[in-house]
Amino acid sequence: MKYDYLIVGAGLYGAVFARQMMDRGKKVLVIDKREHIAGNVYTEKIEGINFHKYGAHIFHTNNTEVWNYVNRFAVFNRFTNSPVANYKGELYSLPFNMYTFNKMWGVTTPEQASAIIEEQKKEITGEPKNLEEQAISLVGRDIYEKLIKGYTEKQWGRDCKDLPAFIIKRLPVRLVFDNNYFNALYQGIPVGGYTKMVENMLKGAEVKLGVDYLEDKERYDSMAEKVVFTGAIDAYFGYSLGYLEYRSVRFENEIMDIPNFQGNAAVNYTDRETPWTRIIEHKWFEFGKDEQGNDLPKTIISREYSSEWKPGDEPYYPVNDEKNGKLYEKYKKLAQAEKNVIFGGRLGEYKYYDMDQVIAAALERCLKE
Numbered sequence: 001m002k003y004d005y006l007i008v009g010a011g012l013y014g015a016v017f018a019r020q021m022m023d024r025g026k027k028v029l030v031i032d033k034r035e036h037i038a039g040n041v042y043t044e045k046i047e048g049i050n051f052h053k054y055g056a057h058i059f060h061t062n063n064t065e066v067w068n069y070v071n072r073f074a075v076f077n078r079f080t081n082s083p084v085a086n087y088k089g090e091l092y093s094l095p096f097n098m099y100t101f102n103k104m105w106g107v108t109t110p111e112q113a114s115a116i117i118e119e120q121k122k123e124i125t126g127e128p129k130n131l132e133e134q135a136i137s138l139v140g141r142d143i144y145e146k147l148i149k150g151y152t153e154k155q156w157g158r159d160c161k162d163l164p165a166f167i168i169k170r171l172p173v174r175l176v177f178d179n180n181y182f183n184a185l186y187q188g189i190p191v192g193g194y195t196k197m198v199e200n201m202l203k204g205a206e207v208k209l210g211v212d213y214l215e216d217k218e219r220y221d222s223m224a225e226k227v228v229f230t231g232a233i234d235a236y237f238g239y240s241l242g243y244l245e246y247r248s249v250r251f252e253n254e255i256m257d258i259p260n261f262q263g264n265a266a267v268n269y270t271d272r273e274t275p276w277t278r279i280i281e282h283k284w285f286e287f288g289k290d291e292q293g294n295d296l297p298k299t300i301i302s303r304e305y306s307s308e309w310k311p312g313d314e315p316y317y318p319v320n321d322e323k324n325g326k327l328y329e330k331y332k333k334l335a336q337a338e339k340n341v342i343f344g345g346r347l348g349e350y351k352y353y354d355m356d357q358v359i360a361a362a363l364e365r366c367l368k369e
């Protein structure tokens with residue numbers, strides 16, 4: 001056989017797997033059905049701005065090994081994610097911290113903020129059973145109603161009572177003045193864009209773009225000893241057990257002839273009525289400057305709309321509720337019985353992975369090879 005590994009998908013999981021195997025002297029072929037590498041972290045340069053085509057990606061991790069690993073392929077800038085929430089024209093700092101509590105209740109000390117939250121939390125007794133209860137038991141009803149409920153229901157297309165509690169645990173709550181969204185030791189954006197970083201990972205690999213593995217599976221399978229599949233696990237099995245649910249995202253992009261639209265990379269629209277979930281202004285991921293440090297005259301914004309995935313759309317987020325969890329377990333059994341195929345990544349493992357977790361998972365999987 002010509003290759004040791006056929007890697008289906010040139011996103012982070014596939015690129016890391018390819019890199020590790022090439023470093024061990026293995027021969028790999030990486031294919032992707034899109035016309036570009038880097039999967040959903042793909043960036044392209046428009047008007048001098050690295051445009052995050054499939055939505056905002058902000059690298060953050062507590063894992064030193066992963067941080068050192070990505071730094072082999074890119075220099076990271078000092079970007080810190082501090083999104084702003086817009087609730088019917090009122091602006092609040094995210095994540096929930098003293099600035100948020102000051103704006104919400106006029107409180108000025110942690111003690112005052114804490115007293116209000118503690119009072120409002122009392123509504124929930126016992127272990128939170130769903131996202132709504134989890135949210136209220138973290139920050140109380142006021143914050144839940146203004147900053148969580150609308151946004152979450154738009155993003156997931158489901159009532160907060162029907163969503164798993166763990167989703168909201170991503171959001172930190174703190175009684176200090178700190179707008180840094182992520183509780184992470186390391187954070188930043190690769191200078192020059194993610195595409196360049198993934199290109200560096202894939203250096204030396206044979207890459208074929210615009211080809212659909214599942215349409216020509218037998219031929220591709222015959223080319224390599226093993227297959228690494230990073231597409232959707234249910235698609236691999238022809239949806240034979242039924243469809244797993246995903247959320248998809250649609251972007252309305254606009255190039256504007258002004259230097260500054262919203263003064264921040266991300267503004268979340270947390271009310272229910274505004275149809276988009278957030279607006280990303282891409283230039284602020286790199287401080288509004290080009291690589292020479294010049295101010296960029298124009299700006300690009302993306303309004304982000306969340307939708308239920310249907311065949312033909314790009315899947316973005318697995319819906320990790322009970323029903324889908326059960327169906328995934330069945331697919332996983334099929335996957336385990338599949339000889340010489342490794343399923344990996346957000347779609348291959350049907351898991352709401354962050355970028356660093358995907359990289360960690362790929363590195364770990366490689367150790368087992």
Ligand code: UDP
Nearest residue numbers: 085147148151152155167168170171268270
């Ligand atoms: N969330 C929220 N209000 C916000 C931002 C986030 O309620 O303003 C909740 C929401 O339930 C969402 C989860 O936190 O699904 C994770 O959001 P995040 O923006 O971190 O997810 P991403 O889309 O960036 O992966």
